[in-house]
Amino acid sequence: xxxxxxxxxxxxxxxxxxxxxxxxxxxxxxxxxxxxxxxxxxxxxxxxxxxxxxxxxxxxxxxxxxxxxxxxxxxxxxxxxxxxxxxxxxxxxxxxxxxxxxxxxxxxxxxxxxxxxxxxxxxxxxxxxxxxxxxxxxxxxxxxxxxxxxxxxxxxxxxxxxxxxxxxxxxxxxxxxxxxxxxxxxxxxxxxxxxxxxxxxxxxxxxxxxxxxxxxxxxxxxxxxxxxxxxxxxxxxxxxxxxxxxxxxxxxxxxxxxxxxxxxxxxxxxxxxxxxxxxxxxxxxxxxxxxxxxxxxxxxxxxxxxxxxxxxxxxxxxxxxxxxxxxxxxxxxxxxxxxxxxxxxxxxxxxxxxxxxxxxxxxxxxxxxxxxxxxxxxxxxxxxxxxxxxxxxxxxxxxxxxxxxxxxxxxxxxxxxxxxxxxxxxxxxxxxxxxxxxxxxxxxxxxxxxxxxxxxxxxxxxxxxxxxxxxxxxxxxxxxxxxxxxxxxxxxxxxxxxxxxxxxxxxxxxxxxxxxxxxxxxxxxxxxxxxxxxxxxxxxxxxxxxxxxxxxxxxxxxx
Amino acid sequence: xxxxxxxxxxxxxxxxxxxxxxxxxxxxxxxxxxxxxxxxxxxxxxxxxxxxxxxxxxxxxxxxxxxxxxxxxxxxxxxxxxxxxxxxxxxxxxxxxxxxxxxxxxxxxxxxxxxxxxxxxxxxxxxxxxxxxxxxxxxxxxxxxxxxxxxxxxxxxxxxxxxxxxxxxxxxxxxxxxxxxxxxxxxxxxxxxxxxxxxxxxxxxxxxxxxxxxxxxxxxxxx
Numbered sequence: 001x002x003x004x005x006x007x008x009x010x011x012x013x014x015x016x017x018x019x020x021x022x023x024x025x026x027x028x029x030x031x032x033x034x035x036x037x038x039x040x041x042x043x044x045x046x047x048x049x050x051x052x053x054x055x056x057x058x059x060x061x062x063x064x065x066x067x068x069x070x071x072x073x074x075x076x077x078x079x080x081x082x083x084x085x086x087x088x089x090x091x092x093x094x095x096x097x098x099x100x101x102x103x104x105x106x107x108x109x110x111x112x113x114x115x116x117x118x119x120x121x122x123x124x125x126x127x128x129x130x131x132x133x134x135x136x137x138x139x140x141x142x143x144x145x146x147x148x149x150x151x152x153x154x155x156x157x158x159x160x161x162x163x164x165x166x167x168x169x170x171x172x173x174x175x176x177x178x179x180x181x182x183x184x185x186x187x188x189x190x191x192x193x194x195x196x197x198x199x200x201x202x203x204x205x206x207x208x209x210x211x212x213x214x215x216x217x218x219x220x221x222x223x224x225x226x227x228x229x230x231x232x233x234x235x236x237x238x239x240x241x242x243x244x245x246x247x248x249x250x251x252x253x254x255x256x257x258x259x260x261x262x263x264x265x266x267x268x269x270x271x272x273x274x275x276x277x278x279x280x281x282x283x284x285x286x287x288x289x290x291x292x293x294x295x296x297x298x299x300x301x302x303x304x305x306x307x308x309x310x311x312x313x314x315x316x317x318x319x320x321x322x323x324x325x326x327x328x329x330x331x332x333x334x335x336x337x338x339x340x341x342x343x344x345x346x347x348x349x350x351x352x353x354x355x356x357x358x359x360x361x362x363x364x365x366x367x368x369x370x371x372x373x374x375x376x377x378x379x380x381x382x383x384x385x386x387x388x389x390x391x392x393x394x395x396x397x398x399x400x401x402x403x404x405x406x407x408x409x410x411x412x413x414x415x416x417x418x419x420x421x422x423x424x425x426x427x428x429x430x431x432x433x434x435x436x437x438x439x440x441x442x443x444x445x446x447x448x449x450x451x452x453x454x455x456x457x458x459x460x461x462x463x464x465x466x467x468x469x470x471x472x473x474x475x476x477x478x479x480x481x482x483x484x485x486x487x488x489x490x491x492x493x494x495x496x497x498x499x500x501x502x503x504x505x506x507x508x509x510x511x512x513x514x515x516x517x518x519x520x521x522x523x524x525x526x527x528x529x530x531x532x533x534x535x536x537x538x539x540x541x542x543x544x545x546x547x548x549x550x551x552x553x554x555x556x557x558x559x
Numbered sequence: 560x561x562x563x564x565x566x567x568x569x570x571x572x573x574x575x576x577x578x579x580x581x582x583x584x585x586x587x588x589x590x591x592x593x594x595x596x597x598x599x600x601x602x603x604x605x606x607x608x609x610x611x612x613x614x615x616x617x618x619x620x621x622x623x624x625x626x627x628x629x630x631x632x633x634x635x636x637x638x639x640x641x642x643x644x645x646x647x648x649x650x651x652x653x654x655x656x657x658x659x660x661x662x663x664x665x666x667x668x669x670x671x672x673x674x675x676x677x678x679x680x681x682x683x684x685x686x687x688x689x690x691x692x693x694x695x696x697x698x699x700x701x702x703x704x705x706x707x708x709x710x711x712x713x714x715x716x717x718x719x720x721x722x723x724x725x726x727x728x729x730x731x732x733x734x735x736x737x738x739x740x741x742x743x744x745x746x747x748x749x750x751x752x753x754x755x756x757x758x759x760x761x762x763x764x765x766x767x768x769x770x771x772x773x774x775x776x777x778x779x780x781x782x
Contacts (some may be wrong), residue, residue: 214605363610363641
């Protein structure tokens with residue numbers, strides 16, 4: 001196995017060389033190493049894993065330490081530090097950010113992806129440095145940058161994409177202000193009287209538990225014998241504890257923050273942020289751009305997120321809506337309930353609090369939003385998503401919605417045409433999935449119609465093939481129908497299976513961020529969705545239909 | 560991570576059981592599930608956010624039973640969103656860590672949460688003391704847990720996901736008990752009713768038919 005022992009901090013130009021070495025490595029070696037490591041790893045801690053890595057790579061310990069001590073004092077174009085480079089040089093079978101690649105085929109995917117992405121990023125980087133050459137002359141981060149300059153940078157990123165070399169710098173630049181005095185006084189307390197302070201954190205045990213459970217597959221987040229203390233795990237503990245203290249009243253600690261915080265730590269060089277205030281600011285900004293209430297004590301914002309998303313799915317991916325509600329009838333009822341919350345014309349207040357159950361998919365998707373897609377998409381994609389969240393201020397959640405829709409949309413494309421996901425046994429009857437679905441839907445729609453309009457004439461006067469996504473306006477239903485929640489919907493389960501298989505952080509192949517995900521997003525109707533308008537439109541639609549039906553019923557009575 | 564093959568959802572089963580795994584954060588729920596469904600154990604698994612699921616088919620009494628097992632986040636605030644999917648569950652495993660008394664003490668809370676969210680459901684509950692391999696750090700005596708289980712009519716097993724001890728047994732026992740109970744009662748509705756109107760339900764012949772018969776014959780709810 002090749003070992004690269006360059007001591008210099010690897011700048012991007014070197015990385016190309018590094019990557020070419022990277023791809024030459026015999027992949028079977030990697031596999032056997034990983035298997036060896038996994039089989040011999042210490043049981044309840046990862047302590048020996050990293051040591052074994054070191055052993056395999058035979059990197060002299062003092063050299064490693066020397067690298068760890070490299071100081072970068074100023075922030076200039078020439079020496080942008082990448083904290084992860086220090087160790088990655090010696091770890092050939094993990095990604096740029098230190099994630100161990102589990103299998104040879106993943107490894108191949110990763111290097112292919114890396115090389116492609118590298119070419120693109122180099123181009124963008126060149127343009128960025130040309131346009132903003134004066135940015136990096138001063139050593140003081142982000143203080144002398146004017147608002148118009150910030151806007152310019154923002155536009156640049158929108159147009160050309162992220163610049164990973166300056167990511168830390170840009171994240172600092174686009175993060176909100178924080179109460180530094182408060183942070184510093186808490187930090188003092190943390191450094192001097194950690195135990196006393198921790199007593200005030202209700203979920204301190206959970207934080208503690210999660211430290212080694214954040215990125216167990218990342219070399220920077222494993223425990224090691226050779227290092228007295230693992231800097232990144234320590235930082236994680238520090239940042240999470242301080243964040244919880246500073247957000248004692250609204251959030252405290254919420255599982256999933258550990259992932260976001262871990263990612264922030266991975267990209268921020270510790271020597272540039274000794275106190276961790278920048279890391280705190282970044283974490284704080286991500287969380288507030290996504291929505292503080294999403295993470296609060298009762299996850300109150302999550303419910304609105306799920307409801308919003310359901311409306312968006314109904315509007316923009318109607319096929320999926322039909323799948324997640326086995327009983328379309330019930331789906332319409334749920335939608336009705338959610339819309340009522342937005343309907344100011346609705347005077348009947350009891351309708352605002354009707355009880356309903358969201359489909360399992362909505363609960364399943366909660367980790368997508370809370371984690372900002374960490375553990376769902378490759379980490380490099382998540383970084384790009386966080387770029388977007390940070391530069392879009394309060395619209396962060398909107399972007400999460402859009403990306404969620406895109407991923408669901410992409411999955412739906414696969415779900416429709418993938419033979420293995422056909423329901424039932426296709427060979428036993430001649431109907432394919434599509435027609436079975438249609439048949440079933442039309443059956444359900446007829447059921448709805450029959451239920452709502454008991455007279456034959458009423459039934460006939462309605463369009464025979466009422467599309468399933470027209471809003472239900474069951475005037476009679478309110479009185480006499482109680483709905484049951486379908487807890488296990490086989491078709492929905494299949495879709496969840498597909499999602500689980502399709503979106504994994506190790507899979508770089510199918511989902512290129514710019515060429516697949518963003519392309520799909522840009523070409524979609526939901527790219528420019530306006531939730532308020534959508535809801536208003538739906539409410540109007542419902543209103544008109546209600547009026548029509550009412551007058552129809554009135555006419556009938558007269559007859 | 561779920562264990563899913565292409566033919567897993569082809570309705571090649573007779574019964575579908577929804578099971579839930581609950582308990583405090585860090586007691587080993589995810590590892591119990593991955594051990595049972597994939598025979599896999601992660602030294603440090605990632606903390607679960609929201610819900611995860613896996614499936615496994617088992618044969619009981621000549622019938623193929625598909626267990627759909629939901630793994631939940633342990634942190635208290637996640638209870639608000641996860642309680643929604645307790646519905647329809649026919650079995651639950653409440654997991655605690657034998658080296659951590661607090662996680663054991665919270666089991667009665669979990670039991671309450673289950674019963675408030677499953678008013679009319681007939682559900683079989685198992686109590687699991689996990690991390691049995693850490694005998695030297697044990698702080699919950701086995702007799703005490705046994706007593707608690709007996710008083711609350713729970714199944715009880717001590718397991719180790721790490722050394723793969725009793726994991727299979729715990730799940731099988733739960734599934735078998737559910738099956739046996741359902742044979743004697745009309746409590747099968749919660750299991751089967753959801754397939755009666757499902758797309759492609761024609762293929763789940765015995766399931767749908769028996770369900771229809773039951774629906775027409777039994778008016779009383781199970782409890």
